[in-house]
Amino acid sequence: MMTALLIIISLATLTAAAAAMSLRNLIHSVLLLIGSWLGVAAFYLWAGAEFVAFAQLLVYVGAVSMVVLFAVLLTRRSRTDVAVAPDSLGRAFWAVLAAATVLCVLAYGVLKTHLPASAAPSAKVTVRDLGNLLMGPHAAALIVIGLILTVAMLGGVVIAATDAPGKKEDAP
């Protein structure tokens, strides 16, 4: 029963991801990508990690999806304006190289991780345990990640802000 559920969830996630890559309509691609993120959240739920599942839903489906959608809408002139062929051979080379590097790093990480063959029925991890872990042993990592995100956000604001003097009729 549980295995069948896992197979269904992973199939749906992978199908959505594959369709997202093959579609020519960018908005459809983004929506399917969001669908595959939903699949990942469903997988977390399947694995019993409620907190991570809801955080995934809140962050990816709620926030990251909006960033992606805004980026797509603000950079395309019309809904058919999709460049299929790469700009030049050099660009294609670098794109493939970057993708291959990411793939290698991920594959290395996955293959190097030791997964226990039969997952022992672990004790129920509550939100409180997670909080204690994050604020105790992993506090340094949490602070560093928070700092990096804050710096990235400030950088984004600085780049986006145009410091034009406000006109009088723009005043609230």
Add this chain to the structure above:
Amino acid sequence: MNGAAPIPDRLLERAPQMLRDALTGFLPEPWRWLVNAVIAMVLILAVFGLLFAALTLAERKILGRVQNRPGPNRTGPFGLLQPIADGIKTLTKEDIVPRDADHLLHFLAPVILLASAILAFAVIPYGRRLVAVDMDASILYFFAVGATTELAIFMAGWSSHNKYSLLAAMRALAQLISYELPLLLSWLPVVMLSGTLSATGVVAAQGSWKAGWFPAWNVFTPWGFAGFVIFMVAALAESNRSPFDLPEAESELIAGHLTEYSGCKYVLFFMAEYFGMTALSGMAVTLFLGGWQAPLPSLEFIPSYVWFAVKLIALLLGFIWIRATFPRLRIDQLTRFAWKFLVPLALVNLGTAAFWSLSAAWPGPLQLVRLAVAVLLVAGPFVLLGRRLSAGLAPRTYAYAP
């Protein structure tokens, strides 16, 4: 109350569960769980569906009274059958889909919006024993399913193939994203001080009495009051209610992302708006107003679900009152209000809550100092930020024609 059974065991408190167990008690275990879940779903849909109908009527009646007109009064006695007439009218209307619209997304948008609004009802504790799903992270779940709202509005605006719809959807997204932050920040202190992310746990944490009669609800602490106000303002904006109803400002923006929707789908959007408003009010009751707790120990003989209903309806009427009172904001005022006022206030409120929690054990007269400092921490930033926000703008001077 001497000699009476302890409150959780009174007949009226147990009645809903006894009724359910009498209906499903004979079933074998997995089936019993399934049928119980289905009963909970049907009950939630029926109760809140009826509440939606009653709310539309109440809103039109109250708005009418506020604006010195009778409101609907032709259908049935006092216009009581108006929701039914509205329902029949909208269900039989033609459903027009633009030729160039993205038909699938155009259909999916209202469905997703309504589904996410209904899903949120699952975790609200309606009474001492009345909660459909009790999870460890149920508050997070509540706001996580609410996050799909933005997606649905974008789908509605984009799939209509109408530039007004798309522009309005972008504005709606800007508003929803802006107010998501104060909404999330405003309930963080509650979770911090209750030490739990479960809605039932938060209600239980507010269950004691101070000095034997004063309810320990979060709203009666300085940080809780500030958090409640921020939460309600953000909830107004998140559920597109006036004065934040810019996304579908029907008189100015040809109803925004709803421009190309008609008939049944249009009603689904409205239903989702009212459901979202009800769910957020329910969450506000749970987080700040003590959930299903009675306001006085001597009033505990009234069952808990009645108290929840009273508080919920009071908040909903407050929503309607606000709609009748305040004019609509402009989009730049709206986002400025969120980012320059509500977000800093909510962040300061986190500090206030931390101070309140750490100073809980201060002895005797120092408690007054604690209260004064906490009130100052709430009121000071409010005044300072408010002055900065309206610097050079308020009070406005009006020049009348001679």
